[in-house]
Amino acid sequence: MINQARQQAFANGIPALLAFLAPIFLVLASLLALWSMATPSLDEAAGIGDLIKGLLGDVYLMRAVGFTLLQASLSALLSSLLAIPLARALATRSFPGKTLILSLFGAPFILPVIVAILGLLAIWGKNGPIDQLVTAAGVKGFSIYGLGGILLAHVFFNLPLATRILLQGWLAIPSEQWRLAGQLGMNSRSIARHMEWPMLRERLPGTLAIVFLLCATSFTVVLALGGGPKATTIELAIYQAIRYDFDLERAALLACLQILLCAGLALISRLITQDHDTGESLGGSIARSDRASRLARMTDWSIITVALGFMALPLFAAFLRGIYGLVMNPVDLQALLPAIARSVGVALGACLVMGLISLPLAQISIHLKGKSRRLVELPGFAIMVAPPIALGAGLFILLHQHIPIDRLALPLTSLLNGLQAVPFALILLTPAMGQIKRDYGKQIRHLGMDRLTAIRLVHWPLMRKPIGLSLGITAALSIGDLGVIALFGSPTAPTLPLYLYQQMGAYRMDQAYGSGLILTLVAFAFFLFFDKGLAGRDQT
Known part of the structure; x- marks a missing residue:
């Protein structure tokens, strides 16, 4: 070779x-x-x-493994499922600034994770605008620490990735098929069944696998927003075993489990992920007669607006708080x-x-x-x-x-x-x-x-x-x-x-x-x- x-x-x-x-x-x-x-x-x-029996009997270790799988599964499901309507809306609508929005969706990949967490704390944390709104409405405030905060952060980081993968899938459907669907008068249900679902069936498994692997190996998010006995992943347990307890045997055991888990996930991801055209041009749109109604337009614009606010507000808040912190x-x-x-x-x-x-x-x-x-x-x-x-x-x-x-x-x-x-x-x-x-x-x-x-x-x-x-x-x-x-x-x-x-x-x-x-x-x-x-x- x-x-x-x-x-x-x-x-x-x-x-x-x-x-x-x-x-x-x-x-x-x-x-x-x-x-x-x-x-x-x-x-x-x-x-x-005997080693396997010992592992299964270790309550702390099994809790870390279980929480790792739980938070990664929920994060992958939420990120991928929320990406479906967002990718469809972006594929259907053409508007000025669309390329800029898609560039914003790439920001979480480059942005330091700890800074993004600061932005999420500014919006969703205690005394943040979300907490004040729900408190004023008489609803018990949302705690950003624990499983809920970890899922929120993972969706913030992985929703853009899943959206871009699925958006490319919509844009990869031949334009001739969209024109034929319009000529045949196909409604949204028929298009979803015969055109969109086959594409999603091909791309969703790989998207889920990629996001799951990223969330299963997410350390900084769990370190900042989790860390309690009920919100400890395998990687955080490794860190705690070395830095706080200096229990190298436990750290090594946890690391072996993490590598076995990642090996299985990587292999599954490789088997179920197909090679696709991942061209850089994501700024186009498709013509859909079934999405021309006023209700459909309002729905798509609402989805895009909410997603844009979800992504942009923490970044903007971190920026403003950063300026204030430097001045004061x-x-x-x-x-x-x-x-x-x-x-x-x-x-x-x-x-x-x-x-x-x-x-x-x-x-x-x-x-x-x-x-x-x-x-x-x-x-x-x-x-x-x-x-x-x-x-x-x-x-x-x-x-x-x-x-x-x-x-x-x-x-x-x-x-x-x-x-x-x-x-x-x-x-x-x-x-x-x-x-x-x-x-x-x-x-x-x-x-x-x-x-x-x-x-x-x-x-x-x-x-x-x-x-x-x-x-x-x-x-x-x-x-x-x-x-x-x-x-x-x-x-x-x-x-x-x-x-x-x-x-x-x-x-x-x-x-x-x-x-x-x-x-x-x-x-x-x-x-x-x-x-x-x-x-x-x-x-x-």
């Missing part, structure tokens, strides 16, 4: 081999360390059956600037890790076909089945007796964040490289270009945009990450998200909102720097 990638632009010999093997080796080493720590009492007299509370530059520097260093390291692994893997992938191409998916699959907290727990067990873990906190955070960005990067890089091969591969060979010349004249000009977007996403996600650094980081040397979380824990909410605004600006600045600055002008 590696030989087929020789003399290619981004994959050559040993670098390609390392890019393929490094993620697999890292995950396997971590898994072996976890397993050896989780089963110290297993001997010839005690086998797997002078910034402690001695603490803030080092935290920003640490976050930027982590992000740049993550970008380096992502690029060194993603570019060779994407290059290898386009030169393989059939079952051989599936081999290139192994590193990405290994990364998907090992969430950062579980993988970090394994690395902690491997290293803590040999090296002070505080010294490795930032490098390990960069490594794990970079690895987690690889699957996203491959989605962007592989199609772009494949198109270059189809369009220019023969010319490069006929002209006898060496590798550096091909990169300078062909690959780099055409790959700048997907590489810039991949780096921008990696940098933004890494700057805003609170998961890995919460496990490894030192309270005296925090990154910016950890510094913000410390302010929340000390109930310095105005200062937290100010730090959140700065964190958001830094994350978006790096995203724009890579996505727009590095990508440059569109190539024609």
Whole structure:
């Protein structure tokens, strides 16, 4: 397989081999360390059956597993079901600013999770406008802490993703079918049965699986809004076992369960998710005679307006509270600037890790076909089945007796964040490289270009945009990450998200909102720097 990638632009010999093997080796080493720590009492007299009985009898562990499955299932169902009418309304209606709204739907993916949670607290938390409205109406207030708040946050983050997937499904239905439906006078029920339901039956399972996997591995949301005995997920239990109890055996056992759970979910997702056209053009609309009535228009506009308010109000509230926090509370530059520097260093390291692994893997992938191409998916699959907290727990067990873990906190955070960005990067890089091969591969060979010349004249000009977007996403996600650094980081040397979380824990909410605004600006600045600055002008 590696030989087929020789003399290619981004994959050559040993670098390609390392890019393929490094993620697999890292995950396997971590898994072996976890397993050896989780089963110290297993001997010839005690086998797997006794271990399973012990697990089933552990009330705390089973409660964490049950809550993980419960909140992920409910979050996936709510996000996907609410996305159906919203995607249909967006597909049916054409209006100025539609592209801007769809761009807003991508903001939660780039926005630091802890900042979005601050925005949700400002709207839905105690003394927020929602709480005041329901209290004035004589209804018992909604508590954002616990299962309800976790579901609310997960819908906020995943409703846009599910909507964009299903919106592409509606737009992928051939226009000829819509015209034929209009000519035949089909009503909404007939269209739903014969046109929309087949599309949803094809796309909904994959959407549910993707959202379920994201929610099952959601750490920051549960850390900020859950955490009680009744609202503890497996990942939060791992964090608590290491940071508070230093019970490495329990942490390892929980991490093994988390990896097994994610492996099963990733496999199911891969089996039920079909490859679709995921073109970038989502701003179009379809002509539907059955949705031309005044009631249908009012319904669609109401759905779009409510969804827009649900997404925009927390962001706007976090922005306003951030400005107020900065004005009313002078910034402690001695603490803030080092935290920003640490976050930027982590992000740049993550970008380096992502690029060194993603570019060779994407290059290898386009030169393989059939079952051989599936081999290139192994590193990405290994990364998907090992969430950062579980993988970090394994690395902690491997290293803590040999090296002070505080010294490795930032490098390990960069490594794990970079690895987690690889699957996203491959989605962007592989199609772009494949198109270059189809369009220019023969010319490069006929002209006898060496590798550096091909990169300078062909690959780099055409790959700048997907590489810039991949780096921008990696940098933004890494700057805003609170998961890995919460496990490894030192309270005296925090990154910016950890510094913000410390302010929340000390109930310095105005200062937290100010730090959140700065964190958001830094994350978006790096995203724009890579996505727009590095990508440059569109190539024609």
